[in-house]
Amino acid sequence: MDTYQPLRTAVATVFALVVLAAIAGGIVVYFGLYNVAATHEHANVLYHLLHTVMRRSVGARADDIPVPNLDSPHRLDNGFVLFREHCVQCHGAPGVSPRAFAFGLRPAPPDLVPPAKDWPPSHLYWVIKYGVKMTAMPAWEYQVSEQELWDLTAFIKRLPTLSPADYRQWNTRLPPTGNTAVANALPSSRIGNVMAGRRAIDEYLCATCHQIPGVVGGDSTVGPPLAGIGTRKYIGGTLSNSPENMLRWLRDPQQVKPDSAMPNLHIREQDARDIAAYLYTLNQTSPQ
Ligand code: HEC
Ligand code: HEC
Known part of the structure; x- marks a missing residue:
């Protein structure tokens, strides 16, 4: 009598199930059975699964982030200005509709009042800073400063208390200036941090045009x-x-070479220094 027989049967069953699942997954992928069109939301089960994955992922990473004081009026004003410039187009605001293109996004950009009520500030901060993969939610880490990420968080926390009239009033008190570009400081030769540069290269989508050793997705010429x-x-x-x-x-690039096909990506000064630090680690001509 073989005492291990039940164990072997169990292992064989699990193995068979894994193989079957892989084959089923392969069939769905190969025959294009999943509809990626953005005219319909994800299937219900998948939508909730993805939302839960996102919430758990954010929680696991954001719970311990210390939260600064979010109540200063200056911080809220600045948060409003940033929100109007970068966020209202997708998320809308009290009395303000999202722009037309936002209606075509799936997952759809949510109204921010429910998360503003339910989520702790550190979670909001984390999502704004890092964005959400495979959705239209961008990472803002490289577009606004650390201080401004908290300004945005402070303003969003305040959203549930705002009526459309409040939002309009805020808009009148702080009219758009039209020019928010920060003047480029003169470059000096100090280069930055290699690891930060590696991340900034992802952020500025350099690999959509360049093959870069160590960067996934770069097969563009x-x-x-x-x-x-x-x-x-x-x-x-x-x-x-x-x-x-x-x-x-x-x-x-065009300041150096006016007809260059490399666009000005409006890279912030510190990011350019970090990217340069990464580029100077690439000293072998064949990909490593
Ligand atoms: C191009 C459209 C777009 C822009 C611009 C955008 N977002 Fe989002 N945002 C999204 C989408 C889509 C989601 C949903 C992600 C998901 O389902 O996991 C999202 C999710 C969020 C969430 C999480 C809430 C939730 O319930 O999923 C927060 C907070 C947020 N955005 C804040 C901001 C802020 C602040 C800005 C401006 C700095 C901003 N977003 C700009 C599209 C956008
Ligand atoms: C839209 C496409 C595009 C994007 C995005 C882009 N580049 Fe370029 N890049 C080019 C082109 C085209 C050239 C060649 C330009 C020329 O010689 O006039 C170039 C040239 C360069 C060069 C000089 C290469 C050499 O052989 O002399 C460097 C360095 C460079 N890019 C780095 C970057 C980095 C870093 C990023 C991301 C921050 C980036 N590029 C994003 C298109 C792009």
Whole structure:
């Protein structure tokens, strides 16, 4: 009598189930059975599963973030200005509809009143900073400062108390100035942090045009491959390769070479320094 027989049967059953699930998954993928059209929301079960995955993921990462004082009037004013510039287009506001394109997004951008009521400030801050993968919710880490992330959090926490008239009044008191661009500081040759640069490269979507060693998704040949850029003699074929020139190039390629096909990505100064630090680790011409 084999005492391990029941165990073996159980293992074999589990194995068979895993194989069957993989085959079923493969069939769904291969025959294109899942409809990716953004005209319909995800299937109900999937929608709730994804929402729960998002909430648990945020909670696991944001619970311990210390929250600064969110009550200062200056902070709320600034939060409002940032919200009007970056968020209302998708999320709407009291008495303000989202813009037309937002109605075509799936998952749809939610009204922020319920999460403003239910979520702790650290969770809101985390979602604004890092965004949500595979949704239209962008990460704002590289677009606004740390201080401003909390200004936005403070304003969103206040949303449930605002009537449409309050929001209009805020809008009149702080009219849009039209020009929020921050003047570019003169580059110096100080380069930044390699790890931060690696992340900023994802953030500015460099791999949509360049093959970059160590960066997933880069198989585009719109721009030259960046393997070996650290030891290349010229940048863009014209500018001698120095940290100072690399910063100039990254922040405004057309200022260096007016007909360059590399766009000005409005890279913030610190991000450009960090990206340069990463690029200077790429000193082998064939991909590692
Ligand atoms: C291009 C559209 C878009 C813009 C712009 C945008 N968001 Fe979002 N946002 C979304 C979508 C879509 C979701 C839903 C993500 C999901 O379902 O996991 C979301 C989710 C959120 C959430 C989590 C709430 C929830 O219930 O899922 C918060 C908080 C949030 N956004 C705040 C902001 C702030 C603050 C800004 C401006 C700095 C902003 N969003 C700009 C599309 C956008
Ligand atoms: C829309 C496409 C596009 C995006 C996005 C883009 N680039 Fe470029 N890049 C180009 C093109 C095209 C060139 C070649 C330009 C030229 O020589 O005039 C170039 C050239 C360069 C060069 C000089 C390469 C050499 O061989 O001299 C560097 C460095 C560079 N890009 C880095 C970056 C980084 C870092 C990012 C992200 C922050 C980025 N690029 C985003 C298109 C792009």
